[in-house]
Amino acid sequence: MPRPGLTTASVTEAAAELVDEIGFEQLSMGVLAERLGVRTPSLYKHVAGQADLAHRIAVLTHHQFADAIRDAIQGRAGGEALAAGAQAMRKWVLEHPGRYTAGNAARASGPDDPLVAAVERVVASWAAMVRGYRLNPAQEIHALRMMRSALLGFATVEAAGGFQFDAAVDDSFTWMINFIDEGLRTIAAGP
Amino acid sequence: MPRPGLTTASVTEAAAELVDEIGFEQLSMGVLAERLGVRTPSLYKHVAGQADLAHRIAVLTHHQFADAIRDAIQGRAGGEALAAGAQAMRKWVLEHPGRYTAGNAARASGPDDPLVAAVERVVASWAAMVRGYRLNPAQEIHALRMMRSALLGFATVEAAGGFQFDAAVDDSFTWMINFIDEGLRTIAAGP
DNA sequence: GCCTCTAGCTAATCGCATTAGCCAGCGCCG
DNA sequence: CGGCGCTGGCTAATGCGATTAGCTAGAGGC
Numbered sequence: 001m002p003r004p005g006l007t008t009a010s011v012t013e014a015a016a017e018l019v020d021e022i023g024f025e026q027l028s029m030g031v032l033a034e035r036l037g038v039r040t041p042s043l044y045k046h047v048a049g050q051a052d053l054a055h056r057i058a059v060l061t062h063h064q065f066a067d068a069i070r071d072a073i074q075g076r077a078g079g080e081a082l083a084a085g086a087q088a089m090r091k092w093v094l095e096h097p098g099r100y101t102a103g104n105a106a107r108a109s110g111p112d113d114p115l116v117a118a119v120e121r122v123v124a125s126w127a128a129m130v131r132g133y134r135l136n137p138a139q140e141i142h143a144l145r146m147m148r149s150a151l152l153g154f155a156t157v158e159a160a161g162g163f164q165f166d167a168a169v170d171d172s173f174t175w176m177i178n179f180i181d182e183g184l185r186t187i188a189a190g191p
Numbered sequence: 192m193p194r195p196g197l198t199t200a201s202v203t204e205a206a207a208e209l210v211d212e213i214g215f216e217q218l219s220m221g222v223l224a225e226r227l228g229v230r231t232p233s234l235y236k237h238v239a240g241q242a243d244l245a246h247r248i249a250v251l252t253h254h255q256f257a258d259a260i261r262d263a264i265q266g267r268a269g270g271e272a273l274a275a276g277a278q279a280m281r282k283w284v285l286e287h288p289g290r291y292t293a294g295n296a297a298r299a300s301g302p303d304d305p306l307v308a309a310v311e312r313v314v315a316s317w318a319a320m321v322r323g324y325r326l327n328p329a330q331e332i333h334a335l336r337m338m339r340s341a342l343l344g345f346a347t348v349e350a351a352g353g354f355q356f357d358a359a360v361d362d363s364f365t366w367m368i369n370f371i372d373e374g375l376r377t378i379a380a381g382p
Numbered sequence: 383g384c385c386t387c388t389a390g391c392t393a394a395t396c397g398c399a400t401t402a403g404c405c406a407g408c409g410c411c412g
Numbered sequence: 413c414g415g416c417g418c419t420g421g422c423t424a425a426t427g428c429g430a431t432t433a434g435c436t437a438g439a440g441g442c
Contacts, residue, residue: 142366153344175333183374233390
């Protein structure tokens with residue numbers, strides 16, 4: 001019998017895919033091992049345990065998430081960048097609900113946790129979107145946090161199935177982006 | 192030895208308090224039983240199991256959350272209601288982080304799940320805040336969702352310790368409320 | 383003062399994560 | 413080509429926490 005030839009990275013990626021299919025809370029070492037055609041204890045040669053695995057999924061998630069946003073806003077600025085980045089992020093979340101849950105559940109263990117760097121990449125992507133509005137630096141941090149909260153909140157509620165009338169959710173999202181765009185442009189133009 | 196005299200409600204409430212102290216993910220039947228001065232299996236006389244318990248905490252959470260907002264916006268309207276409701280909700284989340292996590296993690300099993308009614312009470316509180324702006328009915332639903340997303344997102348990121356510079360988080364929150372208030376007033380005044 | 387009903391208890395059971403210890407394939411060196 | 417060490421995978425054992433089975437005693441009603 002040939003060896004599957006697993007690595008920490010391949011195990012993590014398989015877990016990420018699995019989690020999108022069955023839901024983060026359903027993840028167990030058993031199902032993952034089965035998916036990889038391996039016995040459960042073998043996984044421990046690549047990850048330290050379930051907590052470690054979840055953490056690795058979270059780090060992977062933030063990197064992929066940051067990539068998706070960065071690619072979307074490439075070469076755009078202002079409202080266009082905002083719209084493109086926001087839509088890309090929403091699409092990504094809907095396509096990777098399990099990963100997204102894992103990413104939100106994770107907590108950094110300390111300043112040198114790789115999760116911190118991964119999260120910073122995401123924040124940097126959003127910061128790039130906000131920067132296009134050329135706000136007062138004192139306001140920029142607040143605008144960034146507002147945007148981050150609104151987008152994350154929307155995606156979270158949607159992923160949880162929290163909106164009653166599914167039909168209009170697309171409209172609500174673009175409406176929200178417009179709302180933010182107009183608000184930021186008003187501020188930028190203001191005193 | 193006198194009987195503790197537990198009930199489903201008292202077990203749920205004790206679990207909610209416990210979860211705020213130790214974190215939702217640390218909740219186990221064992222620690223809860225210990226807290227209540229009882230042996231683990233005894234809890235099963237009041238709740239069907241850990242999943243049931245978590246679900247009950249979530250329902251309780253949404254009701255308390257809705258109460259907190261409703262009380263805060265009593266007798267206020269427009270921007271004042273928005274500010275008061277938002278601040279009350281943020282305060283509540285910071286004081287009850289474990290419960291809040293439990294509430295967000297829960298999923299309704301169907302339309303007659305008591306969780307649905309509880310969530311609707313929360314949404315109704317927010318709807319009351321938005322209604323004060325007398326928007327076009329077509330926009331009201333979008334405004335409601337935007338507000339819900341922004342507030343939930345902010346609370347979630349904050350509860351997760353996701354904001355880097357703690358000092359300015361208060362300012363960011365009031366800035367965000369102002370941003371939303373001004374945007375909604377502009378829309379209300381518009382065409 | 384008895385009777386019933388049930389909250390709480392002790393003693394299994396079970397599932398899943400994790401650990402211990404064994405073994406074989408692969409690459410490398412002679 | 414044959415030996416050697418390293419390491420990934422395996423089986424068997426451990427352990428902890430959730431859950432279930434079956435027993436018992438205290439509180440409330442007659």
